Amino acid sequence: MNGFATFEDTDLAALRAICGAERVTARDDIGEDFLHDELGDVRGRPDARVRVLSTAEISAVLRHASARRLPVTVRGSGTGLVGGAVPVFGGILLDTSGMTRILELDEKNMTLTVEPGVLLMDVAKYVEERDFFYPPDPGEKTATIGGNISTNAGGMRAVKYGVTRDYVRALEVVLPSGEVLELGGKVAKNSSGYSLKDLIVGSEGTLAVVSKATLRLLPLPKFKISLLVPFKDLASAIETVPSVIRASSIPTAVEFMERDVILAAEKYQGRKFPDRSADAYLLLTFDGASQGEIDLATEAAAETCLAAGASDVFLSDTQERNEAIWSARGAFLEAIKASTTEMDECDVVVPRSRVAEFILFARSIQKKHGIRILSFGHAGDGNLHIYVLRDALGDEAWRAALSGAFDDLYGRARELGGQVSGEHGIGFAKKSYLGRSLPPEQIALMRAVKAAFDPLGILNPGKVVSGGPCRPSERNP
Amino acid sequence: MKILVCIKQVPGTAQVEIDEKTGTLKRDGVAAKTNPFDLYAIETALRIRDAAPGGGTVTAVSMGPPQSEKALREAFAMGADDAVLLSDRAFGGADVLMTSYTLAQGIAVLGAFDLVVCGKQTTDGDTAQVGPELAEWLGLPHVANVKSVDKVEAGALEVTADLPYGEVRQRVPTPCLLAVEKDVCEPRLPSYRLRKATAGREIRRIGLSGLRDADPKHYGLSASPTQVKRIFPPPSGSGRTMLEGTAAEQAAALADILEEGKFLR
Numbered sequence: 001m002n003g004f005a006t007f008e009d010t011d012l013a014a015l016r017a018i019c020g021a022e023r024v025t026a027r028d029d030i031g032e033d034f035l036h037d038e039l040g041d042v043r044g045r046p047d048a049r050v051r052v053l054s055t056a057e058i059s060a061v062l063r064h065a066s067a068r069r070l071p072v073t074v075r076g077s078g079t080g081l082v083g084g085a086v087p088v089f090g091g092i093l094l095d096t097s098g099m100t101r102i103l104e105l106d107e108k109n110m111t112l113t114v115e116p117g118v119l120l121m122d123v124a125k126y127v128e129e130r131d132f133f134y135p136p137d138p139g140e141k142t143a144t145i146g147g148n149i150s151t152n153a154g155g156m157r158a159v160k161y162g163v164t165r166d167y168v169r170a171l172e173v174v175l176p177s178g179e180v181l182e183l184g185g186k187v188a189k190n191s192s193g194y195s196l197k198d199l200i201v202g203s204e205g206t207l208a209v210v211s212k213a214t215l216r217l218l219p220l221p222k223f224k225i226s227l228l229v230p231f232k233d234l235a236s237a238i239e240t241v242p243s244v245i246r247a248s249s250i251p252t253a254v255e256f257m258e259r260d261v262i263l264a265a266e267k268y269q270g271r272k273f274p275d276r277s278a279d280a281y282l283l284l285t286f287d288g289a290s291q292g293e294i295d296l297a298t299e300a301a302a303e304t305c306l307a308a309g310a311s312d313v314f315l316s317d318t319q320e321r322n323e324a325i326w327s328a329r330g331a332f333l334e335a336i337k338a339s340t341t342e343m344d345e346c347d348v349v350v351p352r353s354r355v356a357e358f359i360l361f362a363r364s365i366q367k368k369h370g371i372r373i374l375s376f377g378h379a380g381d382g383n384l385h386i387y388v389l390r391d392a393l394g395d396e397a398w399r400a401a402l403s404g405a406f407d408d409l410y411g412r413a414r415e416l417g418g419q420v421s422g423e424h425g426i427g428f429a430k431k432s433y434l435g436r437s438l439p440p441e442q443i444a445l446m447r448a449v450k451a452a453f454d455p456l457g458i459l460n461p462g463k464v465v466s467g468g469p470c471r472p473s474e475r476n477p
Numbered sequence: 478m479k480i481l482v483c484i485k486q487v488p489g490t491a492q493v494e495i496d497e498k499t500g501t502l503k504r505d506g507v508a509a510k511t512n513p514f515d516l517y518a519i520e521t522a523l524r525i526r527d528a529a530p531g532g533g534t535v536t537a538v539s540m541g542p543p544q545s546e547k548a549l550r551e552a553f554a555m556g557a558d559d560a561v562l563l564s565d566r567a568f569g570g571a572d573v574l575m576t577s578y579t580l581a582q583g584i585a586v587l588g589a590f591d592l593v594v595c596g597k598q599t600t601d602g603d604t605a606q607v608g609p610e611l612a613e614w615l616g617l618p619h620v621a622n623v624k625s626v627d628k629v630e631a632g633a634l635e636v637t638a639d640l641p642y643g644e645v646r647q648r649v650p651t652p653c654l655l656a657v658e659k660d661v662c663e664p665r666l667p668s669y670r671l672r673k674a675t676a677g678r679e680i681r682r683i684g685l686s687g688l689r690d691a692d693p694k695h696y697g698l699s700a701s702p703t704q705v706k707r708i709f710p711p712p713s714g715s716g717r718t719m720l721e722g723t724a725a726e727q728a729a730a731l732a733d734i735l736e737e738g739k740f741l742r
Contacts, residue, residue: 228666272663302669314666315554318489320513321666 004089004458005069007047015050015092018060023051023098033078034093035086038140039344042083042428046073046093053098055172055180055211062209063178065092071461072176074205076117076144080151081345082427084204088462094209096146102126103212109186111169113214116146123215132217135161138423139330146210152202154423156253156285159245159380161218163423165201172212173200176454186214199449204425205460207453221287223294224252226316228325229305230278234258237280238356240308241379244284245352248300249293253285254380255329256359261336261376265328268335274324275314282310282379283325332376333385340372340389344402347430348413349383349422358416362386365408369401383422410437426464434465478533478629478651479590482522482557483580483611484515486541486548487601511548514596514657516555516664521626521657522594523556523665528629534558536587540568540579546680553675554667561587565684570698572705573606579696580607581614582688592634593654597622608656619654620647624661 007027015024027047036043047070052058065072071091078085087093099115105127106113112127112134121141127134136148138155147153149171154163170184184190184197200208231237234256241254259279266273275281282305286297302313316322337343350358359375362384366373372389388405390398410420410433420426420433435443446465453459457466489508511519519537526533537552539545540563549560563583571579584593593615598605605621612619620638627646628635637646639658649655685691694700718734720727735741 227669274663274666298669306670312671313669315669315672316666318510318513320516324663325666 003069004071004091004461007070007091011064011068011070012048014064015048015061018064019050019052019057023053025049030093034075034095037078037080037083037085039081039083039429042086042088044073044086044088045090046087047090049093049095051095051098055174058094058096058174058209058211059178059180061092061094062174062176065458066177066456069456069458071458072209073460074146074150074209076147076150077119077142079140079143080147080427081347081424082421082429084151084425084427084460084463085147086428088428091458096209096211097144099146099211105130105132106186110217110219111186111214112217113170113212114145115212116144116149116210118145119143120145120148127217128220131220133220134167134215134217136164136167139333145213145215149201149210149213150204151423151425154378154381154383156255156378158378158383158423159254160250160252160287165198167216168197168201168213169216170214171197171200171210173208174211175208176456176459180211181208184214202425204427204464206450206464206466207459209459219289221289223289223291224285224287225294225298226322226325227282227284227286227298227301227305228275228314228316229282229284229302229310230275230312230314231280231282231310232278234280234359235356236309237282238359238379240282240305240310241355242352243308244282244301244304245380247304249286249288249297251284251297251301251380252287253283253378255283255377256379257281257283257329257332257376258374261332261374262328264335264339264374265331268338269328269331271324271327273328274316274321278311283329329376336374336387336389340391342390342398343387344406344429345424346386346388346406346409347383347421347424348386348409348418349381350413350416350418352380352382354416354418355379355382355384358384358412358418361412362409365405369405369408370397371401371405373405378422381422382418406433413437428463431464478526478529478531478592479588480522480526480533480535480592480594481584481587481590482515482518482535482537482552482594483607484519484537484539484548484552484596485512485599486510486539486545487512487599509544509547511551512596512599512601514598514600514659515548516596517657517659517661518594518596519552519555519557520662520664521623521655522592524662525592525594525626525629525634530629530631533591536561536590538580538583538587539563540571540576540583542569549680550672550675551667553678554669554672555665556668556671560678560680562680562682563684564682565696567685567693567696570701571696572698572701572703573602573604574610574703575696575701577607577610577614579688580611582690583683584611584615585689586683586687589652591651593617593652595654595656597656597658605656608654612654615654617652617654618649619656620649621656623655623657626655626661 030049071089073087074094075085097117099117101115104113120143123134135157137157138153148164152165173181262273288294375386377385420437426434486509489510522535526535535557536559537549537557538561568579595608622638623636624639625637633650635648720730
């Protein structure tokens, strides 16, 4: 199938010769955790899991895989949500989670150079202790930087600061052939040919393996405030967002949350949310270098919200208060999970001006498909997390309802000028929707890019735009 | 129902410098916030006010330097009706006993009230003694470690206290004092609307001359019976000795250990 070679004992021996026996685990000895990511239902058993510790080892493993035509899937912490790190064709699982060294903080150029296995939370802690700031802030702090780069992770602060791609200055990558490339550099500008570095960011491990990353840092903003703004309903909350963003300084985050989700979080956490007066809330955060800056931003945003019909604006300016709000926000996903039997998520992104319309649409299709749909997310950047919940549905009914709901959601997103994924990526699970959302010419161009980097098709096969299985029934057990 | 709530401004971060000479906190240049426990006290006071038959008022009372006004303004933004700042150079450096005495003197000139609510403790001093001591100075019944307010009636409250050996639900006649735990409720956030509406509201200032006992020697650092010699992080260890036998045998064994360790003279 697909021209891949069968993994032999000799391959195992070759990998052990590269990395040492203790860092290579063979098929049946590989723990259950490594057969899936956080999405759970896309599964695949690798023939070998190889815990690499250096660029040289990555290169040697890839050279071997190329020579033998063995599929290679890169994995960090396995916190992805689209099956991107699942070896659906088996082969080698290249585990970079052991490459956890922080290599250099360059204070003059304001960059941090790290190995791909460093966790996002460790990057944040390291730089903040030294008064620097790495802005990308996806909810999953135990993700690796390599994983964040692979999916071009976004997160809460994208409204003001942008996404991972905006903070990658340089990459060292290993091509499937084993060749090592240095892309980009510690430069603030770069008009030197096609930006291969930017192409690698977001390529979900299908073009090359990231072995080192140089990240761009900012000075740490010392002051911040969150505003919790109650509205009578979700539509009026979300329709206020564009004017809030224009009001004065750009908020770092604009999140929306609804009563149902807040109640689920209260139940899950056993802790009350600080306000329950409204059906819908916006949560705005501002940061800045001085208290004055924060005060100005607060006043402009608060007045804008009140003029737009908010019943009040609540101020959260201490650690305890922020914890009360943000711990609930952080628990939404787990709380929703705990409230149902199974769920799937759609991570679409639509233009900021169409968010309200899209959310109301998502809510309106619940009845049609006989299914519960909850949502929360980044109202400021238009990236929505829509959760379709299984509850008590039987297997067949669930599959039909889910696929019907997803077809509707992705279809509507397309009509509104949106895209399939805002930050989770396409991976395995969203492939068919990408295929339907982009014109064939674009998919063909993407496949040509893939073939240029990976002519043998060994890197993360079956993902994003590459061929292979697609529908759940064809998934590798 | 007239409710007083005692609040204190504390350093905004955990990293605070100590004045080696006086053993007191260096407040200059440190961002301040309302003592987190006091937010629960404010919330409790507001809820009792709103539940009280015939309504009531909440007056926030703080003893501290002039900048403590910020904590009182925040109490306004949470819904307090009135605020009093006890501020005088003579009050500076007060220990637990002198703090509670000063608060008691201040409260004595505010007229009749039904209830005083305090947070269990502050995050800077951490003694959890001001509330109960204040009640003693004022001659009030008090309940500390209050984890829930169960019933609000004219003339009495029913509350549950969280004690080391269990929970005690009790009925307290008013006037009384409650020192509340963090579990008692989730404090509301300050409201921008209320902050704006109360920006011009007066905060009553009371100095030494406004108190019944106006003798400066009775206040502050010099009148404090306890003096802080040194503040340092406690050495952490996990050693443990279990004593066995009857209560008398255990007590005797404990006395021996204390003597051996030169804890007793």
